[in-house]
Amino acid sequence: MGRFLSLSKPSTKLPLYACSSMAVALTSTFSPRPFFQFPRFKRNPSSLLNSIAPFSVSSQLSNATAEGGSFSGRVGFLGLGIMGTPMALNLIKAGCDVTVWNRTKSKCDQLINQGAKYQASPADVASSCDVTFAMLADPQSAVDIACGVNGAVKGMGPGKGYVDVSTVDGATSKSISESIKETGALFLEAPVSGSKKPAEDGQLIFLTAGDASLYETVAPLLNIMGKSKFYLGEVGNGAAMKLVVNMIMGSMMASFSEGLLLSEKVGLDPNVLVEVVSQGAISAPMFSLKGPSMVQGKYPTAFPLKHQQKDLRLALGLAESVSQPIPMAAAANELYKAAKSHGFSDQDFSAVVEALKANL
Ligand SMILES: NC(=O)C1=CN([C@@H]2O[C@H](COP(=O)(O)OP(=O)(O)OC[C@H]3O[C@@H](n4cnc5c(N)ncnc54)[C@H](OP(=O)(O)O)[C@@H]3O)[C@@H](O)[C@H]2O)C=CC1
Ligand SMILES: O=CCCC(=O)O
Incomplete structure (x- = not known):
């Protein structure tokens, strides 16, 4: 158990839980930080549960559960560009309760037609959802949508989580994390490798860092949108x-x-x-x-x-x-x-x- 409790703490000697051969080499030779990759078991939920269970960091999200490899909470999605649209679409197709917002409202239509709910601001999405994802263009828009007027922070609070999947720098990610966590909510950065087609096919690679319990909670959602995910420790490591x-x-x-x-x-x-x-x-x-x-x-x-x-x-x-x-x-x-x-x-x-x- 002890080795798993160190999941969220940077360490030089953490064992690898499950990973590619490249990751083993990097971990044992160079990496000063925890370097985990969970295998993907899309077609076998019980295997997924088994793979996550040892990381028994209790979830602080009130209305969401990840039991049995599924997520029963409400999911928000902010930013419906080239990447955000297919990612949110895959969540809807998998049966998730998804609420969307985008600066250009017309880009929400396709998702609303597929069953998504709509809210008029990032704050409204965050307040009506358990977990909110953000897929925005750059550091400025990621900060604006999280922390600006009617930003997601206004709707966050204890029992909620914010997952920023945009590609930003570590300083931006830390600043968003601090604002989110001041509300009592949890934060995970999770930028993705993989482009439009992998996003459509649910084949993205998530590079996550931040609250380990939020990572565990949203793992079933990451599994829907991606083929693998790495948990890299402190906020900033995923961005880096x-x-x-x-x-x-x-x-x-x-x-x-x-x-x-x-x-x-x-x-x-x-x-x-x-x-x-x-x-x-x-x-x-x-x-x-x-x-x-x-x-x-x-x-x-x-x-x-x-x-x-x-x-x-x-x-x-x-x-x-x-x-x-x-x-x-x-x-x-x-x-x-x-x-x-x-x-x-x-x-x-x-x-x-x-x-x-x-x-x-
Ligand atoms: N495309 C790719 O292959 C990949 C992209 N990424 C990263 O993912 C992120 C999104 O990329 P992608 O989907 O391709 O980008 P797009 O340019 O297609 O979409 C950008 C999104 O950000 C929104 N946005 C931009 N500026 C603002 C603003 N000032 N206020 C509010 N919303 C804003 C856009 O809204 P609106 O529709 O109104 O313009 C849109 O929803 C980027 O960080 C990118 O680097 C990561 C992996 C692969
Ligand atoms: O950030 C964009 C990455 C594109 C890709 O991994 O193919």
Whole structure:
């Protein structure tokens, strides 16, 4: 039991509960923090219960239970963009009692038609729900919707929980956490890896940190929306993990873009490059998925370029805070800034290749 009670406390020697082989290597070699991944048992709720049961941190949520791998409380969802809409939709399809709000109200219609309730403000959603999720564009909007006039904080209180799944920096997440917790409610940051299609398919990866009991309570909801989830300890660790992952992704895409253009310029077929890359050590689903449309100059938006640049900017701030040089990411950031200034903000981040074209 003792080893599980240390779940929410940073430690250098925590055993891994269940994880990938990569996570084992990281934990035993580098990680100074708890590093847990729970397996996903979507088709076997009793296995899910067994996997969660050892983490017997009692839930403080009054009307919600996670018994048997389900969640019987009311779920709020704020922010219905590319990611929020399919995530909320999956909760509705799974039978959850979902209440939505979005700045642009018309984006709520699809979900209301599928059975969602609507409230007129984040505060109203939070006061009418047990747990409220927020999937917002950036740090400013995440703070505004949590802490602003008619923000979620106004509707929070003991027995409730707030789960911020937006990609923000650790300082923003901590500030939101403090405001939420001052009301007596619980807070979990849970940014996601995975884009539009994984969100639609319930295949996201949650990078969570904060109140362990809220993590346990919302685990059945995370299991509906995602394929795996990591609990990383203190608030800020989930945000940091997400920014590091997206820093790598942004640099990879910038480098891939250079390769595509260079191959074409020296007379090679960039489609063949995509095929060659897909068979070797640097293969990545991202290259295979986006490469063919990049060659055609098409960038259907899954992950908006402006958000990728935001994440690189936040990763640069994270690196600055610990005096870590990240020259590749800094160079990539300049490229995404150039792409933004040429009007590609709302296209997919693979449009960064346009910033390399000579006529820009
Ligand atoms: N798309 C992706 O592949 C992924 C995105 N993310 C992250 O998830 C978050 C959401 O991304 P995504 O869904 O793609 O983004 P979108 O741009 O599609 O949606 C952004 C959401 O934030 C809302 N919003 C923006 N500014 C404000 C504001 N000032 N006040 C109130 N609401 C606001 C928008 O409302 P409105 O509809 O009114 O504009 C919308 O609901 C971002 O942090 C992103 O980095 C994480 C993983 C993958
Ligand atoms: O933040 C966006 C991540 C996109 C992805 O993981 O494919």
